[in-house]
Amino acid sequence: FLSGLKAVDNVPGFRCAFSATSLPGLFFPTSLNTLWCNPGPDFLIRLRHSLYPVHEIVSVVPFLSGAPGVYVCSIELMRQIAGYSPQYDKEHTFFDAAFGTNVVTAQRAGWKRHRRVINPAFSHKMYDLVWKESLAIFRDMVAAEGWEERDSTSTVMMNSITIKFALAVISSCAFGLTFPWAEPPKSEGGGMTLQDCLVIATRDVPLRIVAPRWVYRLPSKYLKEVEEAFTTVFAFAKSQIAARREKLADDKSKSNMCDLIVRANEDDGKVKLNDDEMLGDVFAVLIAGHETSGKVLTAIIALLGLHQDEQERVHQEILSVLASGREPSLDDLDSFPYLHDCIMEGIRLFPPADILVREATEDVFLKVPSRIPGQRERDVTIKKGTIVGVDVVGINHNPRYFPDPEAFKPSRWKGITEPDQFVGFGYGPRACVGRKFAMIELTCFLVLLIRDWRVEVVLKKGESLQQWRERILVAKVDITLGVGPTPIRLVRRKAGDSV
Numbered sequence: 001f002l003s004g005l006k007a008v009d010n011v012p013g014f015r016c017a018f019s020a021t022s023l024p025g026l027f028f029p030t031s032l033n034t035l036w037c038n039p040g041p042d043f044l045i046r047l048r049h050s051l052y053p054v055h056e057i058v059s060v061v062p063f064l065s066g067a068p069g070v071y072v073c074s075i076e077l078m079r080q081i082a083g084y085s086p087q088y089d090k091e092h093t094f095f096d097a098a099f100g101t102n103v104v105t106a107q108r109a110g111w112k113r114h115r116r117v118i119n120p121a122f123s124h125k126m127y128d129l130v131w132k133e134s135l136a137i138f139r140d141m142v143a144a145e146g147w148e149e150r151d152s153t154s155t156v157m158m159n160s161i162t163i164k165f166a167l168a169v170i171s172s173c174a175f176g177l178t179f180p181w182a183e184p185p186k187s188e189g190g191g192m193t194l195q196d197c198l199v200i201a202t203r204d205v206p207l208r209i210v211a212p213r214w215v216y217r218l219p220s221k222y223l224k225e226v227e228e229a230f231t232t233v234f235a236f237a238k239s240q241i242a243a244r245r246e247k248l249a250d251d252k253s254k255s256n257m258c259d260l261i262v263r264a265n266e267d268d269g270k271v272k273l274n275d276d277e278m279l280g281d282v283f284a285v286l287i288a289g290h291e292t293s294g295k296v297l298t299a300i301i302a303l304l305g306l307h308q309d310e311q312e313r314v315h316q317e318i319l320s321v322l323a324s325g326r327e328p329s330l331d332d333l334d335s336f337p338y339l340h341d342c343i344m345e346g347i348r349l350f351p352p353a354d355i356l357v358r359e360a361t362e363d364v365f366l367k368v369p370s371r372i373p374g375q376r377e378r379d380v381t382i383k384k385g386t387i388v389g390v391d392v393v394g395i396n397h398n399p400r401y402f403p404d405p406e407a408f409k410p411s412r413w414k415g416i417t418e419p420d421q422f423v424g425f426g427y428g429p430r431a432c433v434g435r436k437f438a439m440i441e442l443t444c445f446l447v448l449l450i451r452d453w454r455v456e457v458v459l460k461k462g463e464s465l466q467q468w469r470e471r472i473l474v475a476k477v478d479i480t481l482g483v484g485p486t487p488i489r490l491v492r493r494k495a496g497d498s499v
């Protein structure tokens, strides 16, 4: 504990039993009790108003389990920490124990091989496919949900719709696995859909790591579900790699992302990944590629439902681009600047990747800005091996960059180029490789939705919009950050209809 305090140069913060990202920290209940403190995985967003009273840095020093760490909410420091400096690397994480080393978690030396294999998959041809599939899946969804024949829907829980949509897009574009909206693929046991299995597999990673295999034979419905979920997800990933290999042996055409990854791996002898690493990458793309987009899509739809004026502005923009009544295409992607700003603002308020975690590879010196105008920076020396987290939520709520940070104001992004202040997709060499993929599917979904439907939030009797926001838009972190169950209603737009 004392060496932990030294490692973070006595920067003020939490002195706790477990660090937020250690295994016990995830298992035990969150508590800020001074004797039994466990800040919990979502402390950055929960405590965002009070975390940084003076300087833009806070420390977490556990006395039982987990590594000491500091968290910063400064863009200037993010550039040093997540940029190209060899002084920082990805933190060694326990997630590898469940899914294998992969492109998201690998440390610098191994990561380059993963990234070289993954990169060719993110091509214009792939983006074309993402748009086409998003369009087709949206249409299938509207028909299968029975919205086509209605002027307004009953209450729709948006979370399951957007996660299913994002999973359908990644399954189709990454693995060539298309399925009808009404009949998603089921697990071998037949009880759960692949979507259910992925939700459980991502939520229960800590249990999977600590529980020995015999535990799953105990008579518990919950444990049986966890076992079925992991077995299904592993079988799916393995079958995808095997199928790609077989296909590529007699068919040299490259089509979906998994084909391209397997081909890139086998084309270049120097960068070959072994089967476990390939499996890890398939999981990484599957999870990083649907959890993030699905969760933030719900938040953006909810924010547009709360802010009818902003929604109307987006609607008018869509009508002006699609004036002739034609369907949107990938060529229109940059023709919706206001919608683009709404997406940026949604990601700012509810960033799926709430933190960029790095580890100091040597002793590092930080000049930390003060939150109080006119007050001096603080010099801090962080010891080698200490966790250094870029607090994305903290940056996004830092009034130095975003005045009135809690407000949904898409217009604040006008004229701001992304690398300047937009940290939602990360920064530097490890920034999101799927950024354009995500922007395409989000734009396609929102253009089609807002063109045809007005989104309304479903209030309880007597509830105000502000109360709805406080009740529903509560961020929760399980691997990625998202909002709670979000009830909305869609009302079909008629010609000349506006708010």
Ligand code: HEM
Residues within 6 Å of the ligand: 082, 103, 104, 105, 115, 170, 284, 285, 288, 289, 290, 292, 293, 296, 347, 351, 352, 353, 355, 356, 357, 423, 424, 425, 426, 427, 429, 430, 431, 432, 433, 434, 435, 437, 438
């Ligand atoms: C709105 C949606 C998304 C958001 C907000 C998001 C955010 C991020 C962020 C912040 C990082 C950097 C993490 C770090 O530096 O520690 C990242 C990395 C990554 N993302 Fe995304 N992501 C999104 C969608 C996607 C999609 C759709 C895919 C794949 C199709 C994807 C694949 C990846 C991968 C593979 C990495 C690791 C890159 C590397 O380390 O080389 N992401 N993402």
